[in-house]
Amino acid sequence: MKKRRFQSDVTSDNILIDMYTKCGDLPASREVVGRMMCRDSVSWKSMINCYIQYVNYDEALKLASSMKVVLKVDSITCVMLLSVSTRLVDKDPGKEIHCDVIKLGFDSDLIVNNSMADMYAKCGPLNYSVKIFESMKTHDRVTWNKIIAACVQSGDFTFGLRMINQMRSEGVMPDVATVLGILPMCSFFTSKRQGKEIHGCLVEEGLACFDQMQKDYNLEPRIEHYSCVVDLLSRSQLIYKAERFIKSMPLKQMQVYGALYLVHADQVATQVAERVAEHAFELKPNDTGYYVLASNINASLGKWEQVRTIRKSIKARGLKKDPGCSWIEIKRRLYVFGTGDKFFEQFEEVNKLLGIVSGLMAKEGYVADLRYVLHDVEEDEKRDMLCGHSERLAMAFGLLNTEPGTPLQIMKNLRVCGIVTL
Template sequence: MKMKDVVTWTALISAYGMYGEGKKALRAFEEMEATGIAPDRIAFVAIIFACSHSGLVDEGQAYFDHMKKKYRIEPRIEHYACVVDLLSRSGLLAEAEEFILSMPLKPDASIWGTLLSGCRASGNVKVAERASQHIIELNSDNTGYYVLVSNVYAALGKWDKVRMIRKSLRNKGLKKDPGCSWMEIRNKVYVFGTGDRFFEQYEEVNRLLEILAGLMAKEGYVADLQFALHDVEEDEKRDLLCGHSERLAIAFGLLNTKPGTPLQVMKNLRVCGDCHTVTKYISKIVQRELLVRDANRFHLFKDGTCSCGDYW
């Protein structure tokens, strides 16, 4: 492009962030500044987001300070949320909570929800319960925050709290968005719901998932049952995980495309930790690139690794 403005650079930085290419995002930001283009508040959201999704804690904090001191841009709630996310994803939950409490703005449900997501990944019960209480007290009508609180309590095995949150959702008339994934094969879109058994080739997909499960077990895979968010026996929890929509989509894609060709799957919710691990194993076993776009970002799985570096 002959002319590049702040919007152009921000789009590039944002895309790098979504793919976990934090270092490239940093270089793009530096190049933008070097050409004399001043970043705006949206550009700073993009760069801190990119640092967050690549584990670049020091760099992300430096840009937050850079924004205030050099460019005199007053942080908005979205900038604070990015810093909380930056700290939480790296397991710095005490620092994240302290940062929230020191904010000059009143933390909203998105801020506490960001901290809560980090607690779920690290298993920090005390901080998780404090964040959950703040979300409940804010009385948000955003279903996603209640679902997040419920999922955290489920992962911790606190089923009485799970039932309380689900009852609260029903009383408010709120409904959880069902998980679904979709993909396009030869100009036709195929949609898969979590636990779906009513799509073409269901039996073949189920058999393939069983075969893959055996091969993954030989590679060392053990199901992480904390992501089966129902109070049932362990065998049922494994079955629930196997029915997650992205696994159905991936297996269907493997059956209906040529060996070695890449697959692209879209998902409406955040990919769970167990499905993330499973997809890494599958990419190695079948020797295919598997691109999964969830509600947050893109994940490119190849040879048993993911482009996100497990920061997502």
């Protein structure tokens, strides 16, 4: 185009931006945008989408702010920006977009409302999503799936099951996403009896939902559905039933083995987990995660020789374990913590606060569960290691640097540890 001196116009430049974005050349996309004499809504949206694709969410939001100065934002742009907000720990940008939605009159748009419900489900309290849901004049299947997902995200499974029953009563047929919301609720159901919370699994309800998926709704289960059923059976201590379920599956996938392998509360579960480990190593011998799980199971049983053997095997294969870390966002700045991390701002203050809180917990009768320390060290050292878990470091840092009463949202790259409670 340059050699032939084609006169560029908005349409051709928009196509160039789209092409460079999809080919992985962000600088070239920015160059095209920089030299454009005139930009339309497609130009702006293409560049915003470019930043989203390259996980540069702050730049996407900044670009959207610039766009609002020169062009009227449409509903599609609002949906894009709400999608960006779901990926941020800070929920303030999402609230700002919500304000724009109301000002621009898109608050009656079904797709926009579904996106807002999704955004609040992922970075806000459940009541925010519920308010959006209740303000909507019409609900489609996506709306119901979003509110059910919000219940799962917040842990309010009682309300989630009520929403599912209401959805059915209104004649809305579930889809694969709906079932994927129902099954975790059955695994983590909580009810109140005589003023106390009772935790348990709704095994029969979960299995019935899985059967209905095929028989009544004519839906083909995905690997995620099988994993949820295995998790449900495992958490209910029906370990052998979970193992038989895996063997009966038409799909043999590693993540289903992993769902069973994560449960190792007693010797019976450990025996099954060891058998599952053999299949896991055969199917995916270079997956570090399964070696780590095998090591953790042996460590929880005090089999330190087997632990050392597994760790040597990891090194011999040249495999590397992803280090666990937690992070918290405060005033638009991200703070990342690793387990046992001592090289971060305010380490001394955080360590002192954790010591104070641990002392108060002990006075209230809290006893540290040393099973979570999977290292062959003395008990005093194990207690110190528990205090330095990344979740606790992030939590203490958040307490030190926010106003009293501020909700703390902590993210983690690995499975949440059982010692997180303070």
